[in-house]
Amino acid sequence: MLGYRNASFILVERGSLAKAETTDLGMNWLVQQFVEHTAVGLSKDNFHIVTAILAAGQGNFDGLRRLSRKSTDSGVAADLKLFQQVLPSVREGYCRALVRWIKKVAILDEILICGGTAEFVRTELTEHFQNEGIPIVWNGDVQLPKQLDTQGLGNRVADVWTSYITYILMLDKNFGYERKQNLVPDYR
Numbered sequence: 001m002l003g004y005r006n007a008s009f010i011l012v013e014r015g016s017l018a019k020a021e022t023t024d025l026g027m028n029w030l031v032q033q034f035v036e037h038t039a040v041g042l043s044k045d046n047f048h049i050v051t052a053i054l055a056a057g058q059g060n061f062d063g064l065r066r067l068s069r070k071s072t073d074s075g076v077a078a079d080l081k082l083f084q085q086v087l088p089s090v091r092e093g094y095c096r097a098l099v100r101w102i103k104k105v106a107i108l109d110e111i112l113i114c115g116g117t118a119e120f121v122r123t124e125l126t127e128h129f130q131n132e133g134i135p136i137v138w139n140g141d142v143q144l145p146k147q148l149d150t151q152g153l154g155n156r157v158a159d160v161w162t163s164y165i166t167y168i169l170m171l172d173k174n175f176g177y178e179r180k181q182n183l184v185p186d187y188r
Contacts, residue, residue, distance in 0.1 A: 001113075002115040002121075004026050005028055006022050007025040008022045009106075011106045025098055027120070030090060032044045033093060033094065038082055040069065049067060052066065052067050053087065056087055061084060091120075091121065095128070099125075112137045112140055113138055114139045114155065114158055115156065116156030139159070142162050148161065168183060
């Protein structure tokens with residue numbers, strides 16, 4: 001699970017929890033690295049940075065341009081150039097740190113990755129695990145029903161939604177409750 005504040009790892013062996021660990025390798029780690037490597041007076045607490053980084057990851061650099069604190073066009077252009085140079089190396093460093101942490105925790109034969117931050121580095125992580133011959137599943141192949149996604153969060157809340165459904169099913173089983181209708185309505 002790769003979120004904003006941290007990354008969490010749960011190892012399951014033969015259907016049972018074998019190990020769990022959390023680290024500070026969330027999106028905030030990447031933001032901190034970006035701020036440190038640009039050294040132009042940005043604050044890691046500026047929520048516009050995350051939005052700008054995510055947009056830049058999709059080729060839209062307007063958000064990065066707006067991060068500049070310079071007052072001249074040439075100053076803004078210089079900052080934008082710096083941001084565009086720094087972001088790929090910070091992103092690469094983030095992926096290396098994640099992979100190093102995951103490899104330290106366990107030897108894997110399959111991996112399930114979810115969370116909003118995971119989407120930002122999806123290409124890099126997919127490529128890495130495919131090269132290692134480790135099957136990768138994104139968000140448990142869960143599609144959040146559109147009617148539940150009222151804020152457009154998509155995969156960023158798939159883990160929460162599936163945890164909720166799993167919890168309800170566990171309660172049903174433990175209390176011997178048999179549902180008369182499907183727990184997850186067909187919203188199509």
